Amino acid sequence: MRTVFMGSPDFAVESLKALHQCSFIELLGVVTQPDRPKGRGLKIQPPPVKVFAEQIGIPVWQPERVAAPDFMAQMRLLSPELIVVVAFGQKIPTALLELPPLGCINVHGSLLPEYRGAAPIHRAIIDGRTVTGVTTMYLDAGWDTGDMILKRELNIAPDETVGSLHDRMALAGGGLLAQTATCIRNGNAPRIAQDHQKATYAPKLNSADGLIHWDQSALEIGNLIRGLDPWPSAFTYYGDRQLRLYCPEVIDQDLRNFPSGAIVKIDKGQGFIVSTGKGSLLIKEVQPAGKKRMSAGAFLQGYPLEQGDRFESRVP
Structure with a gap:
């Protein structure tokens, strides 16, 4: 033919x-x-x-x-x-x-x-x-x-x-x-x-679609991160610094005493756990703005996060 x-x-x-x-x-x-x-x-x-x-x-x-x-x-x-x-x-x-x-x-x-x-x-x-x-x-x-x-x-x-x-x-x-x-x-x-x-629809994505809203559930945020890896990537803000997040794992733990987006646990071997609107999420890989993608452990060596620090859905 x-x-x-x-x-x-x-x-x-x-x-x-x-x-x-x-x-x-x-x-x-x-x-x-x-x-x-x-x-x-x-x-x-x-x-x-x-x-x-x-x-x-x-x-x-x-x-x-x-x-x-x-x-x-x-x-x-x-x-x-x-x-x-x-x-x-x-x-x-x-x-x-x-x-x-x-x-x-x-x-x-x-x-x-x-x-x-x-x-x-x-x-x-x-x-x-x-x-x-x-x-x-x-x-x-x-x-x-x-x-x-x-x-x-x-x-x-x-x-x-x-x-x-x-x-x-x-x-x-x-x-x-x-x-x-x-x-x-x-x-x-x-x-x-x-x-x-x-019929359902899947419109074209742009980089703004990757903004993480921490009041959503851990499952929803994890799906967003995986669904945008490697492009356009899901991202959040730590102070005025943009971070792209990868390799999420939903943790079956309800941490209601922490606000959404708060860092509740840091494990330099695994990553860091973040509270969400429902459940919590372990983040294993990070890419700071202008840097290469790296393990969360490597990121923590240069960016010392602390328990109680909070990620934001926009620059504060």
Whole structure:
């Protein structure tokens, strides 16, 4: 099948790898986002999908807008039978959706219609879900609203971070995409309409979403920390210093004589325990502003916290 792949971040690379390994797929080219500044030094860097595509010798296009007439003309000349879109980063115009006779399909990081949107993997952990998954679907004019093809469930471990779940889901998505492509080639791919009444949403995250509110329960805060590890990270304030917190462990201990956000115990071998609105939370890793991530024990050597000190949800 003559196929064009559209994707940009690491999550999409496993899907491109899966297509590359399908003997019946002829990859005509890859469409990805333009190279952009990234990191502290704002060095221009290519999208991960571009890096892999060049490694395997696949032509790459990087349009600023996929709706641009010159890009659409290129796609018409290629005449793909199938277009695969995975975390591309731009909305696909109707003219492109209607171009391939076998349709445009997508790999989405949730069990649709749950968690439509840009951050389904983060939100599943933040919400305390124990099961998530990936879905392949046909793209339509909406956002993650098209008919579903196949699904695959994944369990979420109690200590799982969005980083580890992202990597597992990327692999699962690649495998499910290969299975979906096989169904399309064989002419037996299902089309299952989504129940829009059951739709939930996972909007794009930004750094402000990581602010910890200590009046929430230890479980909720722990889920937030894991759901934002490694990016954008959950953070709090100690005086005027911002601290990013990682590796939480809920402690089954109600410390009502301490206010929310108070440090109730310090163990240089384990970390420090913080009181919350319900229960308490052991923090095992910390990243001070402008510093590298480190164990809580290493942090305590340079930042001597004391019992009764209090973290704040804003600069006092």
